Amino acid sequence: MMTPIIDAVDLLKRYDHFTAVDGVSFHVNPGECYGFLGPNGAGKTTIIRMIYGFSPVTSGSLRVFGLDLREQWREIRARIGVCQQHNALDPDLSVEENLLVFAGYFLMDSGEARARTEELLDFFALAGKRNAKVMELSGGLARRLTVARALINRPDLVILDEPTTGLDPQSRHQLWDKLQELRRSGITLLLTTHYMEEASRLCNRLMIIDHGKILVEGSPEELVVQHAGDSVVEVEGVDESLKQFLLREKVRHDITDRRIVIYANNSVSEQIRSRFCTSRCTFRTAGLEDVFLHLTGRELRE
Amino acid sequence: MIAASSFSWRFLRVWQRNVIVYRRIWKVNFLVPLFEPAFYILAFGLGFRHMIGDVSYAGATLSYTEFIAPALVATSVMWNAFFETTYSSFVRMYYQKTFDAMLATPLSLEEIIVAEIAWSATKAAAAALLMLVVLMLLGYVAFPLGFLSVIWAFLGGLAFGAIGMYFTGIVPTIDLFNLPIFLFITPMFLFSGTFFPVSGLPGWAQDLSLAFPLYHLVELTRLVSLGRNEGMVLFSIAYLLLFSLLFIFLSLHYMRKKLIK
Secondary structure (H helix, E strand, O other): OOOOOEEEEEEEEEEOOEEEEEEEEEEEOOOOEEEEEOOOOOOHHHHHHHHOOOOOOOEEEEEEOOEEOOOOHHHHHHOEEEEOOOOOOOOOOEHHHHHHHHHHHOOOOHHHHHHHHHHHHHHOOOHHHOOOEHHHOOHHHHHHHHHHHHOOOOOOEEEEEOOOOOOOHHHHHHHHHHHHHHHHOOOEEEEEEOOHHHHHHHOOEEEEEEOOEEEEEEOHHHHHHHHOOOEEEEEEOOOHHHHHHHHHHOOOEEEOOOEEEEEEOHHHHHHHHHHOOOOOEEEEEOOHHHHHHHHHOOOOOO | OOOHHHOOOOHHHHHHHHHHHHHHOHHHHHHHHHHHHHHHHHHHHHHHOOOOOOEEEOOEEEOHHHHHHHHHHHHHHHHHHHHHHHHHHHHHHHHOOHHHHHOOOOOOHHHHHHHHHHHHHHHHHHHHHHHHHHHHHOOOOOOOHHHHHHHHHHHHHHHHHHHHHHHHHHOOOHHHHHHHHHHHHHHHHHOOOOOOOHHHOOHHHHHHHHOOHHHHHHHHHHHHHOOOOOOOHHHHHHHHHHHHHHHHHHHHHHHHHHHOO
16 A cells, blocks of 8 residues: 555644644545645644744654655655745745745755746746745746745645635636646645635545545535535525424434524425425435535634 | 754755845845945045044044944944845745745744744845955955954844844734834944944943843954954854844744734
């Protein structure tokens, strides 16, 4: 069996009075795109920071490329590219210098650094902006440069922490295309995102995490089938007889202030349609977002 | 704890990054050290000359302008290095997230911090070199022995850069740098034999000024500016070295505490 790129067993991270990651076990296979989904504060970024050896692990085991993080952190970091949540681009440097200087941190020699920089400027269509200041870049361009910079060392693993948050749809789709190209080239991707569409498109497997614990793990399709079923019916208003029906038939559902969200197979949704849908009912196919909201709850977080 | 494996020559790449940024606006960066001494010499030479008599220092009699010229170099080393590792490093660390990005590469936090301090000393030494050239042309610094002050400037720069980085490690917000500047830098600026010889101070204040790294840097710079190398040179060098080492160690400790979570 191939060594997993990341192998975490009972991973735990505790701050003074707060357990951010609470006994998480998972592995990421070579060439896979693995996703972390979870509400803000669920522990996604904390896990990522442990993976690249920024945050020390409180307990449990975490091996990256089969190497030990405490002893071999430099070797591990030399093979990882990290695209941090906030564009941590160097505002004192130009677009091109951002790549060249970063190559220096990996001790690339200048010829190689220059060649790689050109390659990445081309790949991300940034060559025309090579002398621009980072501050002058639009959100989409800045993010592309951040991803480009994460690839400077030809990493085996690329970590993307919310790579498309705050981007317009055009930029988002463009970046997805690039990420899919990377995946095809065999690079392993680790992705956190709030966009279910992004996770469904890019990830082979993903976990949904909340309060530092993994709720479910699997491929996006499996998770939808297991936790949301075929279709979703949203009924406006909370009708008592419908509630009784759902409890009796043991149909998975969420009740919010104003509506009932029902995760139904086709025959149940047919019954609901004929018996309870006198007015405002929405029928649609189930998606990852339904799984996410069902598992992490629909109420707002502070 | 600080592990030996956290140090490598890789820190030079971070130093290099700062050189690249410095070079980008080198004209502005060069302007200040070129003109600052000229302004001061003009002001003190023309303005104070008739109000203040000669100063006796290390057995020699100096005009007041001759007396303060080397101190100008030393104080500029202090300001340059201290500002670099306080305000500038804080901006890079906190606002620009430059250190965060570096910490996702094979750089260690120790290398980043040491590189920042070494850079502050380099910047201070570069400013000192420019000032020395101007002061030599004006005849206030001996040629060529006065160039030795570039080395003193680097050493002094390490000391001020290190203590600056220590403050960066402990202040919660950038506004609080006012405190060490008011309570430490300003008294040091005034009472380190810069504008008047410490021999005029009461005994206890003389002893106190010995603890100021600026006192030692002024001494070292002034002696070689006069073309002499005597007195407590070795003691001053040793003091600056130990001061630097102590505060490099403390800044590594507090920066680790601050950044690694």
